[in-house]
Every structure is written in C-alpha cells, then in structure tokens.
Amino acid sequence: MTRPIDATADEIFHPAGEDPYWKESAWFGFAIPERGMNGFVYYFHDVRTGVSGGGPALWDASGEETYDCRFYDWRWTQPATGPLDFRDFRLPNSLRQEVLEPLRSYRLSYAELGLELDLEWTALMAPHEIRYSDLETMTGARHFDQPGRATGWLVLDGERIEIDCYSLRDRTWGPHRPGASRSGDYLWAIAAPDSHWHAISIADDEPGVDLVMNGYLVRNGELGELVRGERRVLERRRGAPTRVVLDAEDDRGRSLHAEGEVVTALRWFGWPGRLAFWTLTDWRWDGQQGWGENQEFFPREQVRSLLRP
Secondary structure, three states, X not given: OOOOOOXXXXXXXXXXXXXXXXXXXXXXXXXXXXXXXXXXXXXXXXXXXXXXXXXXXXXXXXXXXOOOOOEEOOEEEEOOOOOOOOOEEEOOOOOEEEEEEOOOEEEEEEEEOOEEEEEEXXXXXXXXXXXXXXXXXXXXXXXXXXXXXXXEEEEEOOEEEEEEEEEEEEEXXXXXXXXXXXXXXXXXXXXXXXXXXXXXXXXXOOOOEEEEEEEEEEEOOEEEEEEEEEEEEEEEEOOEEEEEEEEEEEOOOOEEEEEEEEEEEEEEOOOOOEEEEEEEEEEEEOOEEEEEEEEEEEEHHHHHHHHOO
C-alpha cells in the first residue's frame, strides 16, 4: 500500500524515477473574480539535471492567448543555479516559493517583466491524493490536489490589485511526457471551507461526454470520494468551453449536480503536443455559488478540428 502524503517525507524534491521524462511539478491557482481575472503560479523541476521551468500567468477576457494575455512568463528552461531546497527556493526568473508550514501554508512571490506578485496560500484540508491509471505502474509516482485560500496582492501596469480568493493547488512527481493519450478535464469549485469539490474526467466514446475517474466532494464538512459520473460541454466559443455540467456520485451515495459558466479561458501549449484551456468558471451547485475552473486538455491531433471556426 502507498504510504500517506507526509510533511517530512514529501516537502522535498523527490529522487527521480527511472523514466527519462520524470519531473516534479507544482501549481497554485488564484483569481480576482470581480475583475474576471484568473492566474497561476506553475513550475517544474528536474532533480537529475537541476534545470527548472515555469512561472506565473494572468489573463482576462481582453486577451486569451499566451501572446496577448495580461501577463505570461512561463519559461521552458531555466538554467540550474545549484541544488534547490523545496522549502525555500528561487528560480532564475525571480519566482520564489517558501514553505511556511509543511503541507499547509506557502508564500509565493515574483518580481520581473512588469509584474510584482506576493501571495500567501493556506490549506482548507489535507492533500487529497489521486492515482492516475498511467501513474500506478510507475514506481514512486504520486499526485495530489489540495484546496485552500490565496491572499495577497499584485502590481501590473502600475495598478495594485488585492487578491483574496479560494484556490486549488496540485503537485506531481512522476513522468511528464509530451502530448496526451486522450482528452480530459480537471474541474473544481469552492464555495466555503466546508463546501467544495474536485473531479478529473477522461473522454468517453460518446462525443462530448467525459467520465469521472476520480475526485472528491466535501459537503457540510464531510469528505467523500467520487466514484462515478460524467461531465458534458453544452456550449463552446473558439474551441473553449463556455457552459458545462457535471453529474457525479461519491462513495457515501451523495449526488453532485454542478453547472458552470466559463468567464474566460487561456489557450495554453505549455506542455508540448497538448492544448489546454485554463478557465475561470462560475459554478453553481447545492443552491450555492463558488468560483473554480474547468480545465480541459487535448492531444495535438484533435487541436485543428477543435479550433476550426
């Protein structure tokens, strides 16, 4: 049996596995919903070479491509600057992560190319581990997601904007191969510390339907594992989803029906051979509202038909 995620054993850059595509990555999402803005801090690190990559991005409806969005500094290769300590490291593009309290609190900062960013991220619950079928055969590969709250500020184009939002983060150590074998989705929403959910779905044989593979539901503070369900796209714009529906059931027998309206979507080719839509999504479920995302990813061979007018 796989051991639980542990503050001592896992707040490190883990030793690399045998797969040549092995990397360690981490992502923190943040948003300013009242401005229709969404953003991320996303990085990866190769412990064998010492080379890192990644950075922050910020977008709204004024620009939904990496070349015209509000800010974009995802760098594929950032030269090694010596061994990095996961607990406190800085990449060459100024992105810094500090572990304030293991598996619970982090500080993220950045100051370059016209953006200043200072965020403190605090968890709402313990990490929720997801086991992908393609990772289960890779010794030592792990992935978890964790809901939290991000507070802080950014300065862009001379304007200071305060940040106070619910947030999700994830972390993976394992193979990061180019492309994608199938299309799928990464969905989540948070209405309150005791009401939130997350799901990962993969394309079914029926067009427009993705089957829920894993995830969780927290309702009235009680955690349940999603065991089945499906996600459907009702409308698209320039390839990106604009209206989506998720129906799922957890291992407690509770049903989840969530409807999402996408506010803005960044078209992203950060990992080669894979198109992803990063979205700010207004979700409604259980008679309440919560912000989150409806991330989609597609293999390269599907991109042309997806983006064709």
